[in-house]
Amino acid sequence: MAHVSNGSPAEEEDCFEDAFDRIPAACQMDLRTAIQETQCALNLVLNNRFSEALDLLKPWSKDSMYHALGYSSILVMQATMTFEQRDIQAAMTTIKEALNTCQRFRKRNSMVGSLLSKQSNLQEEEMHAELCYAECLLQKATLTFVQDENMISFIKGGIKIRTSHQIYKDCQNVLSSNHVDGQSDAFRQFEGGVKLGVGSFNLMLSLLPQRILRLLEFIGFSGNRRFGLSQLREGAANQSLRSILCALTLLFYNTYVSLILGTGEGNLEEAEALLEPYQNKYPKGSLILFYSARILTLRGQLEKAVSRFEECIRSQSEWRQIHHLCYWELMWTHSFQQEWVEAYHYAQLLCAESRWSKAIYVYQKAAILSMMSEEEAKKTGENIVELFRQVEGLKQRLAGKSIPTEKFAVRKSRRYKATNPVPLVLPALEMMYVWNGFTIVGKRADFTEALLVTIEKAEEKLREDPNPSEYHPDDSCLVQMLKGLCLKHLGRPLQAELCFTQVISSERRIRYDHYLVPFTLYELGLLHKQQGDFARAASYIENAKTNYKDYSMESRLHFRIHAALNSLKGSPVSTP
Structure with a gap:
């Protein structure tokens, strides 16, 4: 908050942590005061008081780099969650102003690459200005990707990311030099910001498949996962303004990234330890409740997770976007339990309220309806065929390209365009697999057994079909892959392997769903890894990586393959 106290340690501590009710206006704004006020704004955000946080930051947003960064950060977060054009435009205007504010505090004539040579005489404000400028550039790059469809905007965003990456590297050199006071509070705050930026970049880049990473390394990017995680962990522990941002980055990595783009082996013990102090400090904070519920989901405690997501929804009403995140999770937690009526309810809310991806929401709603009994589906008043037919017209584009999950949904829904459409088989379970949901259901034998019963019913129906359609081989292979999972x-590896090998042996019969074979090879590799046969595991995963291309969700599988091969390194038999 504003620096209006007499400076006693106890008074500062109260101001720093607990002053949420009344924020006096600052009469001056030095670096220390700016950081304190931004911390108070962050506390307000974490206590669901979003408007008050903006009101605190706005008056100084054109005169203080930290107020500018904090103000733009909240608006950017809102814009990326709403996808509303007016929110995106407001955030873009604010971020440009924030960059101008930060620029005024940077060393005169500062240029990327020249910072290192000037490190010996950088002042505290100039050090922090470089840091805030780099963060603002990242925000602008994010908005550039969201705002526009054309490739020029995509390239512009990439250039901003490269500039930001270089500034962080230079800041890290400043950090390790002998020319700065490592004991001051300003240095500790600077250190926290560098660890957030360097750690996030290294972690993000390390997730990329090797062929992409090699190209990026050629133009100056580098990514070391172990180093990135260590930087973020140190940043989360150093009690700076950005400590919770480091913690939230680690939480996002452990609860989402490692599941969707990895093998599903997120570090839940670390996630719980990171979250615990913030649960005590912000017990009703919607972001904290959300991650708490997500961890319960990943633990397989789905009933508790549903209750916690509902509590998160009740905790605030100002930002409906957080409700939408909860609706998405509730749709899946109910789907994992095959509570299709409840899952439909949240899919319907997403269709009605959220602008993130109408194509995915409508496809998901239709897929869930397909899993219901005829009587249950009829009660909703929805026409499943018409819903599937809507999907293609709702597809969005980013940087001139379609979003992979939307392309997948569009391609699958084309079966309904015919006069006599051939219904999809287990479409909700197929999408569950796309989002790696079987690793969650697999934590619960009761729900996994129930899914197996549903899958075996579909298997029997296909086997007894008197007039198999052109999609029959594809549908049969999908069912076998899901059954194998x-x-x-359920700890029945020999039977699982039989299902997977049946898919692979049917490769030449598959006409449309060519993604099934490489994904099944990957799953067969994970099965052998689970059994300790690392050589065979690596062989199957490398086969999926090397011998298949141009299939649905290819990039997603390559992310997962990269994570799987990394996890095999250091095993008794290394990957090739």
């Missing part, structure tokens, strides 16, 4: 999680 359930059997793997």
